[in-house]
Amino acid sequence: MLTKIGEVIESNTTEFTVECYELYTMPPLGSLVRTADAPVEIYGIVCQAGTASIEPGRRPIARGKDETSEAAVYQSNPQLTKLLRSEFRVLVAGHRSDGKIYQYLPSVPAHIHSFIHLCSSKEVKEFSQSFDFLSILTSTRLPISIEDVIAATLREMSRTQTDPHAFLIAGGKSLTSILGSDYQRLKTILMRLRQ
Amino acid sequence: MEPQTNKILGIVTAGSVEKGVEVRLDSAASVEDMVVGRYVTIDGKKRRFFGMVTDISLGVTDQEIAIAPPDAADTFTAEVLEGTATYGALHVLPMLTIxxxxxxxxxxxQPVKTVPSHFSKVKLASEQDMDLVFGKEDNSRFYIGNPLDMETKLCLNLEELVKRSNGIFGKSGTGKTFLTRLLLIGMLQKSKAxxxxxDMHNEYGWAGSSEGGQRTVKALKPLFxxxxxxxTLDEENSRHRGVSTDFVVKIGYDEIEPEDIALLRQTLNLTEPAVEAVYQLRRRFGKDWIQKALEMSDSDETKDLLQQLNIHExxxxxxxxxxxxxxxxxxxxxxxxxxxVEGLLQYLERGVNVVLEFGRYRDTTTYMLVANMLARRIYNHYQQRMEASMAGNVTPPAPLVITIEEAHKFLNREIAGYTIFGTIAREMRKYNVTLLVVDQRPSAIDEEVMSQLGTKITCLLDNERDIDAVLAGVSGKNDLKTVLARLASKQQALIFGHAVPMPVAFRPRDWGTEESYKEFTHGGDAMKQAEKDIKDLFE
Known part of the structure; x- marks a missing residue:
C-alpha cells in the first residue's frame, strides 16, 4: 500500500500543484507521481518544488543566530512547521484508464484535494516502457529550464531499470527524433544525461 | 555473419528504377558491417526484390551535427546520435524481382522493372535466396566460387555459357589464368563443348603456378x-620441363596463306604494297609461294618476274x-x-580437349601466326560440317571453345576485321565455335567484339578506360563501377552477362590443394549423387 505524500491544491489540464503533508517531503525533481482519482489516474513528472510561508505577505525571518544547527532552529521554534509549507509542481505526462497507460493528456484535469502518491519502482518501469511522454515535456514552457527536468526525469527513471545505460541511450534516441531539428537543445539534455 | 541474414538492415526511403534505391540503415545495424557488392533482399508489398549494395554513405539529419560534432571523448552522445540523427545509408541496385x-x-x-514501395524492409540475402537465383550444382551447373562474404555456392550453367563467346578480364596478377583454368575444368566436366x-605461357597443360606464384599447381592434363x-610447338622446352606431349606441331611453308601474312603486317613491319605482293606471289606460285619467294635470287630473271607481277624492288x-x-x-x-590442323581436328572430333603450348616461343609474331592459322582452318572445317548438318543427315559438330590469351592483339580495332577471331566473336554460335577471351587491356579490344561477349568475368581493373570498356552497355554501370574498382587485387572477381541472372562479385573456389583436385575430378558431390542415383535405379 502506497502512502500519500500530499494533495492537489491547484490543477489544470497540463499541470497541477501539490502541497506536501510534511515540510520538506517533496519528491526529487523528475520523479513520477500519480493521482488516485478513479477511474482515471493521472501520471505526472515533478518539475519544480519549493517551500514558502503559508501567508504570501509574511516572509520568514532568520532565527538561528544562537543555535548550533539547523535542526535546533526547528526544535526551539515548533510553530515553524505550521507556518511554512512545501509545494511541488507536476507536469501531466499521461494517465491510466481501464488498467492501460496512455502517454498523452487525460480528458479531465486532476481534482483539487486528489491524493498524490510517489510511484513505486515497478510502476515507473511500467510507465517508462514508452518514451512518448517526452514529446509532452519538450513542448512545455516553464520558468526553469525544461531540459533540466527532462534529464532529471530520465535519470530518475533509469534507476529502476536493470540496464540504466541502455535505458538512457534509448531515451536519448527518442529525444533525438523528437528534437531532430534542434541539435543544440538535444545536446543540452544529453550533456545532463552523461554519467 | 550468417545469423544476421534474417535481421532487418533498414528500410527503403527513396529511389528510382534508373538510379537504384536508398536504404536507411537501422540503428542496430552497423555501417561498418556493410560491404559493397553484397546481396540484399527487399520485401516489397507485392513482390520481393534482389539487389546489390553498390554504395554506402553516412548521413546527418541536421547539418549542425556535422559542423559541431560531439567531443571525441563523449561516447554517450555519439551512441545516442548513432542511427537517429547520424545514420548509415545504403545505395542498393535492385536487379531481380519475384x-x-x-x-x-x-x-x-525476372529483371527489375519497378522499385519497392516506401519503407519496404531490407534484409541480407539468405542462402535460400541465393540458391533461388543462382540454382544448385547439378549436371549442367558448375560451382565456380562463393559470392563475397557468403557460403552459398555460385553455380554457372555452362551449357548456356558456351553458347556465346565470353571474356575474362583483369589486371596482370589478379588471377585471370586461375579463373580461366577453373572455367575450363567446368567445361570439361559439365558441358559437351x-x-x-x-597456351602462350604453358599454364594450362601440365602445371601452372598458384596465384602467389610460389608453388606449382596441377593444370588440366594431370587431372583429366x-x-x-x-x-607443343617447342618439343625441346617440353622435354626440359619433363612433361610428355601428345603431338608436336610443325608448320610447313605450304600451309601459310596470304591472309596469315596480312595479319602480321604490323609485327613484321610490312608495307601495304608488300602485303599486296603476297597475294600476287601466291597466285603465281601456288602453295609453295613462300619457299619460291625466299629462293628468288637477285638475278635478272627475278627482276623480270617482279616487273611482270608489277612489284617494286x-x-x-x-x-x-x-x-x-x-x-x-x-x-x-x-x-x-x-x-x-588435321591432327588437331582428329583430337577435337574425338571430344578430346587440346592445349597448345608455345614453349619458348612467346613472341607476338609466333602466337598470332600460329593461333590464327590453326583457328582459321578449324573454323572453316566447323563451318563446312555445320552447313552439311543444316542440309540434313549429318550430326552437327560438338561446340568448340577457343581460348586465347592476350586477346587485344587479335581483336584490336585495326585488325579485328581481318583475324578469324574477330569473325568468330561476331558470328558467334552459328557454327558452334565460340571464344573465351582472356585479356588485361579490354579497352584495346574492338568495341564490336566486346559487345558480342555473352558473359564477362572481371577481376580488379583500375584503368578508367578498361573499366568503361568492360561495363559498356550494362545496366547500372556506374554502380557496378564502384564494386569493380573495390575488388581485392586477388581472388575476387565480378561476373555478369548471359550466364548469370544478375551481376555477382565472388571469390573463386579453391584450387591447388589435394582436396580441391579430388572435388574436380569427381565432379563434386552433385555429380557423385547423380551417378549414385542412376546406379540405385538399375539395381
Missing part, C-alpha cells in the same frame, strides 16, 4: 588424362625481310611431316 503470385514463383526471378587452348591432349625486299623472320621460327619447316 512476384508474390503462384505464376511468378514458377517463372523464377571441347576446348582448344592457345584421357580428356586432354597437350600439343624495294617492296619485294621489305616482304623478303618479313618472310625471313617467319623462316627463322624453328617450328616452321619447308614441309611438315604431319598436318597440324
Amino acid at each position: 512476384g508474390g503470385d503462384a505464376d511468378s514463383v514458377t517463372e523464377g526471378p 571441347t576446348n582448344l587452348i592457345f 588424362q584421357s580428356k586432354v591432349a597437350v600439343f 624495294s617492296t619485294f625486299q621489305n616482304l623478303k625481310r618479313g618472310l625471313g623472320t617467319i623462316r627463322r621460327l624453328p617450328f616452321i619447316v619447308s614441309h611438315a611431316p604431319m598436318n597440324a
